[in-house]
Amino acid sequence: MTSIFYARSGMGRKVRAQALVASDGFSARYDLDRIRGVFSRPEHKLAGESYRGRVLVLDAAKGGVATAWMLHEMKARGVMPAALVLNRANPIMVQGAALAEFTMISGFDLDITKAIANGAEVEIDPQAERPFIRVV
Amino acid sequence: MKLTDEEAAMRAGEFGPLRQWAIEHQISVGSYLGAGDFVPVTQAHLMADTESLGRAGVEWLEGWAKLPQPHRQVRVPTITDPRGTDFAHAQRLKQQPWMVDLERRAIAALEALGVLMTDTCINYQTINPPVRGEHLAYGDTGVVIYSNSVCGARSNFEGGPSALSAGLTGRTPRYGYHLDVHRQATFLVELSWTPRALNEWGALGGIVGRLAGDYSQVPTLLGLERVPGPDEMKHFGAALASFGSVALFHIAGITPEATRLDDIMPAGRDLRTHQIGEADIRALQAQYAKDVGEVDLVVFSAPQLSLLEMQMLAGLLDGRSTTIPLLAVTSPQVKPDCDRLGLTARIESAGGTVLSGMCFYQSYAREMAEANGWRRLASNSAKLVNILGGYGYRPVLLSMEECVAAACAGGRLSAGARG
Secondary structure, X not given: OOXXXXXXXXXXXXXXXXXXXXXXXXXXXXXXEOOOOEEOOOOXXXXXOEOOOOEEEEEEEOOOOOHHHHHHHHHHHOOOOOEEEEEEOOHHHHXXXXXXXXXXXXXXXXXXXHHOOOOOEEEEEOXXXXXXXXXX | OOOOHHHHHHHOOOOOHHHHHHHHHHHHHHHHOOOOOEEEOOOEXXXXXXXXXXXXXXXXXXXXXXXXHHHHOOOOOEEEOOEOOOOOOOOOOOOOHHHHHHHHHHHHHHHHOOOEOOOOOOHHHHOOOOOOOOEOEEOOHHHHHHHHHOOOOEOOOOOHHHHHHHHHHOEEEOOHHHOHHHHOOOEEEEEOOOOOOHHHHHHHHHHHHHHHOOOOOOEEEEOOOOOOOHHHHHHHHHHHHHHHOOOXXXXXXXXXXXXXXXXXXXXXXXXXXXXXXXXXXXXXXXXXXXXXXXXXXXXXXXXXXXXXXXXXXXHHHOOOOOOOOEEEEEOOOOHHHHHHOOHHHHHHHOOOEEEEOEOHHHOOHHHHHHHHOOOEEEEOOHHHHHHHHHHOOEEEEOOXXXXXXXXXXXXXXXXXXXX
């Protein structure tokens, strides 16, 4: 069974951590309690889950422009995910990841939220010639 | 990305370290998103409330603000989205002194960079409405979608760091909605009912946003019975962007790029078509109202209210008294007219509070809820209702009339408002 999945784009550093997976969107402002480090939007499939140090594997970037600052602010307080893996990014996630020097990859040939099991140990290399996520 | 001589010089640091950082940031973003080069922009609009910036973001701005003046000034007019407070009302909102201090520090730093503190998310109604084909670097999703769709201008969602970068370099990476190829319709929505109230336009935006699902989608509406006004377009677009991360829509026969439907239809492709009617809009509103019989406060915000919305609100409050907090948030450009024309006095004599230069969800909404004991909130803004769930609120989407009625009845919702 294939356990490596290639993305079209990536930025940031190599990361290895446990995956937190859901077929749902991501916005730092709409979805998170950034002080407690948990998903706080009641309708979100990860509501109540801690994202601290986890590789978030989600469907699409959602919400407003605030995430572009918020990833930087979350990193400064040390309460942030290890990386973000999305089927579809939007410019705000890319801009936020660039400012925070945060690891993100996006754009797969399959639905990455179906390919990675929740809780799996994963490795991400965004700087590889073809950026990838691999189940360890 | 292909760079001009001037861009290469910026990258080499010849225009100072801030412009060097800015163009590196833009190259990083542009490379990820497939930009081949840069496009000059005429304006930037910067979201920089301190709830998003945090202390780390403010300190980051303050570091750049210490540079010599020629190295720190923006090159194209750069204006701001709402702040995190209205200084005149911070105490009443029970915002903490540290929030107000942080806000003052952010303002000082941004002003040192040459940024105009306009503090508005309705600049397209009040400051300098964009022109068709104009390339921009706008932040605030509601500003971008209105400018792209209603004005025919060209901008991607530019978060604070990227909008600031565009202000400093005078350009932005050419990807997404700067390119013709991404501005064509990707799906169609056939309407069997035309919304009337602003909350209904917002609810329609929410439904279409959920159908869209991501930034690359360009929904195109068919079947509207009349031309929507600017505030209707504003609520529809803001909700569509909020629910769906959408930056461009067309309305056949109405918006400038879709005066002829064929102009925005991709050649040789059949587009999926969705049907939306009155029942769908009522269902979205009912979903929020379920099991809520009473609210703690009423908020009109997101986007900031236009002069005409303020007039409508003042008219609904005439001769009545609110018995729970009612907050009406407008821009610093509209507020003086509200004062001059007596609208502020009419709203406040009924017990409401007129706020200026902030937006409710960008103003420490979670901390305000905890300090004031607020949880259940009524608004006519679908965007606000969509956002506030994550901040611990139980929001309800009602018409402006229903919101005012609840505010004057101790928060109790009428039978109609409860769905």
